[in-house]
Amino acid sequence: MPYNIAMTSDFFYPQPGGVESHIYQLATKLRDRGHKVIIITHSYQTRHGVRYLTNGLKVYYVPFFVIYRESTFPTVFSFFPIFRNIIIRENIEIVHGHASMSSLCHEAILHARTMGLRTCFTDHSLFGFSDAGSILANKLLKFTLSDVDHVICVSHTCKENTVLRAALDPSMVSVIPNAVVAENFRPDPNAASKTHITIVVISRLFYNKGTDLLVAAIPRICELHPSVHFIIAGSGPKAIDLEQMLEKHMLQDRVSMLGPVRHEEVRDVMVRGHIYLHPSLTEAFGTVLVEAASCGLYVVCTRVGGIPEVLPSHMTVFARPEEDDLVNATSRAIKEIRMGRVRTDKFHEQVKSMYSWTDVAERTERVYEGICRGERVGLMERLKRYYGCGVWAGKLFVLCVVVDYLIWVLLEFLFPGSNIDVARGWPQKAARIGEGSARRDRSRRREEVLVEEENVRS
Amino acid sequence: MFATSPKLRVRSPSPTTVEFTVTTAPRKILARQVVTWSTVLLRLLACSSAVLLILLKYYPSQAFTLSTHVHTYIHPLLQYISALATRISWRCLLPCVIASLYIAIFAPGYTEESLLVIRDLGVQISTTTWGGRRSRFIPTSAVRDLWIHEGFCGFGVRFYLAVVVEGEEGVVVVFPTLLPNRRILELVWRGAKGCLYEPRRVGR
Numbered sequence: 001m002p003y004n005i006a007m008t009s010d011f012f013y014p015q016p017g018g019v020e021s022h023i024y025q026l027a028t029k030l031r032d033r034g035h036k037v038i039i040i041t042h043s044y045q046t047r048h049g050v051r052y053l054t055n056g057l058k059v060y061y062v063p064f065f066v067i068y069r070e071s072t073f074p075t076v077f078s079f080f081p082i083f084r085n086i087i088i089r090e091n092i093e094i095v096h097g098h099a100s101m102s103s104l105c106h107e108a109i110l111h112a113r114t115m116g117l118r119t120c121f122t123d124h125s126l127f128g129f130s131d132a133g134s135i136l137a138n139k140l141l142k143f144t145l146s147d148v149d150h151v152i153c154v155s156h157t158c159k160e161n162t163v164l165r166a167a168l169d170p171s172m173v174s175v176i177p178n179a180v181v182a183e184n185f186r187p188d189p190n191a192a193s194k195t196h197i198t199i200v201v202i203s204r205l206f207y208n209k210g211t212d213l214l215v216a217a218i219p220r221i222c223e224l225h226p227s228v229h230f231i232i233a234g235s236g237p238k239a240i241d242l243e244q245m246l247e248k249h250m251l252q253d254r255v256s257m258l259g260p261v262r263h264e265e266v267r268d269v270m271v272r273g274h275i276y277l278h279p280s281l282t283e284a285f286g287t288v289l290v291e292a293a294s295c296g297l298y299v300v301c302t303r304v305g306g307i308p309e310v311l312p313s314h315m316t317v318f319a320r321p322e323e324d325d326l327v328n329a330t331s332r333a334i335k336e337i338r339m340g341r342v343r344t345d346k347f348h349e350q351v352k353s354m355y356s357w358t359d360v361a362e363r364t365e366r367v368y369e370g371i372c373r374g375e376r377v378g379l380m381e382r383l384k385r386y387y388g389c390g391v392w393a394g395k396l397f398v399l400c401v402v403v404d405y406l407i408w409v410l411l412e413f414l415f416p417g418s419n420i421d422v423a424r425g426w427p428q429k430a431a432r433i434g435e436g437s438a439r440r441d442r443s444r445r446r447e448e449v450l451v452e453e454e455n456v457r458s
Numbered sequence: 459m460f461a462t463s464p465k466l467r468v469r470s471p472s473p474t475t476v477e478f479t480v481t482t483a484p485r486k487i488l489a490r491q492v493v494t495w496s497t498v499l500l501r502l503l504a505c506s507s508a509v510l511l512i513l514l515k516y517y518p519s520q521a522f523t524l525s526t527h528v529h530t531y532i533h534p535l536l537q538y539i540s541a542l543a544t545r546i547s548w549r550c551l552l553p554c555v556i557a558s559l560y561i562a563i564f565a566p567g568y569t570e571e572s573l574l575v576i577r578d579l580g581v582q583i584s585t586t587t588w589g590g591r592r593s594r595f596i597p598t599s600a601v602r603d604l605w606i607h608e609g610f611c612g613f614g615v616r617f618y619l620a621v622v623v624e625g626e627e628g629v630v631v632v633f634p635t636l637l638p639n640r641r642i643l644e645l646v647w648r649g650a651k652g653c654l655y656e657p658r659r660v661g662r
Binding site for chain 1: 607608609610613614615616617639640
């Protein structure tokens with residue numbers, strides 16, 4: 001049965017990033033399967049209003065006030081009138097929020113529950129428990145997630161983290177990993193240098209991406225292996241530290257910094273290398289690792305977060321997130337590559353069979369089926385759930401929910417739903433259900449494996 | 459005041475001319491006349507009483523000299539207004555009077571917006587409100603396209619019909635104040651496109 005789904009997040013194109021591409025790919029594949037999907041995000045400098053992407057995906061860029069790194073200011077209620085209007089005109093049944101740092105997503109889930117819709121939330125990131133920012137973020141997450149139908153996490157580590165942060169019942173949390181479009185990341189054996197080994201680093205240069213580790217490790221690796229070259233792509237506040245390091249050790253001829261690269265150019269950069277180095281300090285999934293392996297690169301990465309779940313062990317060398325171990329692991333990888341013991345040429349086919357967006361869409365669809373079968377909860381039941389959130393927080397949350405409910409009643413009175421024009425859908429092809437049967441078998445097999453893994457973990 | 463929900467009227471006096479009018483005025487001529495005159499009357503009444511209030515506040519003694527000249531029926535009313543004027547302070551009175559004057563003058567009566575399409579000549583978009591009539595003509599050579607799209611407007615998303623004009627940055631919105639619903643817009647869009655571009659005349 002086709003559903004009408006609204007994906008809501010602060011993060012969407014034109015801003016590049018992992019969450020953005022996840023939403024886009026998932027929405028596209030769900031549309032291919034016959035569902036109607038729209039995306040609600042806040043407006044960007046160059047883009048506001050209602051837009052259609054080239055494949056007919058409809059995006060609402062809601063005019064909003066942005067505070068920090070493209071997150072909107074949490075106003076709790078101000079989004080409700082516009083949100084309700086969009087939901088009614090598009091006949092939405094399921095609201096699917098993405099990313100825990102996005103206040104737009106939390107607000108949307110709250111309002112959707114008030115309106116009696118089904119909700120789903122995908123968590124893309126890991127958080128700590130100790131610093132003030134995390135505590136606040138976790139409280140907010142707990143607020144939204146105390147009344148959500150289902151939660152999807154991108155890795156098992158992420159699931160563990162989310163369950164702890166939001167005090168959820170693990171049975172209502174599913175793990176559906178990200179995927180890559182393998183066709184866009186084909187290897188090119190002739191692009192890489194034959195004479196020396198090139199190590200590629202592509203990441204935003206922030207603290208949490210481990211740029212400091214990189215700054216410490218590069219001079220040592222260069223000293224140990226005179227024929228190794230580096231290519232670093234990406235931008236961020238830590239770029240200046242890298243530049244300083246290059247000047248101090250005079251490595252300009254061996255380390256080239258490309259600056260920011262567009263997502264579609266990432267592949268062309270990747271195929272120029274032999275090894276992909278990923279020194280991240282925290283990572284929920286790490287799509288870029290899959291992309292690198294798909295391009296036929298041997299991956300050196302830190303053993304943090306969900307990274308160990310991403311790739312099979314013959315494609316990766318793990319390091320602890322510290323300078324010495326990172327240097328050791330890289331040296332090991334260089335040795336392996338030199339001796340020709342890694343069959344990087346086979347990586348692409350293997351990755352292609354492991355990760356596909358169609359598969360992700362199918363599994364997400366199963367989540368939707370599950371939440372649509374569930375019972376609807378009344379206002380009192382919801383209030384009980386929120387009240388259990390904490391001594392003070394519980395009362396505050398209940399107050400918020402009651403106010404939200406009253407606003408909804410007021411809106412129903414001021415702008416009756418019957419006055420809202422229903423939008424026409426994009427003309428769609430018939431759903432391609434039969435086509436994915438082979439793939440479905442495979443994904444079922446993988447699901448079983450995942451269930452087993454889960455049992456082992458618990 | 460007395461406005462109904464927007465309705466569409468289509469007139470096509472010749473095969474190459476169509477006029478689409480969206481209006482909030484009542485359809486019947488008589489009803490429309492009654493509404494028009496009663497609004498005018500109400501506006502006049504509001505304006506005159508506001509002015510009178512100010513006058514009596516400024517010259518409180520004039521109330522009696524005035525009342526000797528006018529009919530005895532108005533006398534108690536005048537006295538009442540004068541008493542009111544003396545009781546209310548300037549600080550309170552002035553904003554109230556200005557607000558009521560503003561409403562009386564600028565409150566919309568009915569609004570009528572139209573799109574006149576004449577083949578080989580162009581399209582004319584006009585808006586008629588209580589404040590007057592504004593219109594804009596766009597020659598066919600400058601019209602690149604007509605489309606229906608959605609946009610954020612106040613607390614929601616609304617459909618609008620727009621004319622894309624050659625060499626202009628924004629689009630020209632047709633029916634900008636009324637923003638009628640999608641059904642009406644689709645009728646207008648089909649009719650206007652048909653009249654402008656179809657090889658033979660398409661009736662509407």
